Amino acid sequence: MLLAAGVVAYRDAxxxxxxxxxxxxxxxxxxxGYKRNLSxxxxxxxxxxxxxxxxxxxxxxxxxxxATRMKDLKTEPLVQMExxxxxxxxxxFARYADGYTPDVLAETxxxxxxxxxxxxxxxxxxxxxxx
Numbered sequence: 001m002l003l004a005a006g007v008v009a010y011r012d013a014x015x016x017x018x019x020x021x022x023x024x025x026x027x028x029x030x031x032x033g034y035k036r037n038l039s040x041x042x043x044x045x046x047x048x049x050x051x052x053x054x055x056x057x058x059x060x061x062x063x064x065x066x067a068t069r070m071k072d073l074k075t076e077p078l079v080q081m082e083x084x085x086x087x088x089x090x091x092x093f094a095r096y097a098d099g100y101t102p103d104v105l106a107e108t109x110x111x112x113x114x115x116x117x118x119x120x121x122x123x124x125x126x127x128x129x130x131x
Contacts, residue, residue, distance in 0.1 A: 006123055050125040069112050079108050 011022060021034070029036050043058050051057065063084065070080045081087070082100055 006120060010123060010126075046125070050122065066112075069114075070108070073108075073111050075108055075111075079104065083108065 007022075014020075014022065014024060023034060023038060023041075026034055026037050026041060028034055039058075039060075047057065067080065067084060070083070079100060083105060
């Protein structure tokens with residue numbers, strides 16, 4: 001869905017322009033890298049203008065939606081934890097098992113659908129916000 005919305009073309013245009021990453025104007029924080037500044041930008045400048053007027057939806061809402069949709073697909077909990085960046089709690093998996101292969105993770109991601117989200121409009125809004 002993101003491929004069809006043009007995110008790869010957007011990234012390629014940034015690379016041709018000599019930029020690194022998807023957020024060239026976003027400063028990198030000493031602690032947390034892009035995380036804090038991306039969240040601030042999204043919540044303060046993008047979200048209220050292009051996504052919702054309500055204060056209850058923030059950048060963290062994406063994690064809730066992602067987790068709920070994986071749960072609805074009956075995704076194995078350990079795959080879900082890895083995709084969300086959480087460490088397994090059981091010693092057997094935490095100590096002795098490697099992470100899932102990219103193929104397993106990609107297969108899970110490809111099952112997710114977001115037919116109710118207009119990614120093309122969101123990507124275009126991101127481009128406009130940075131102009």
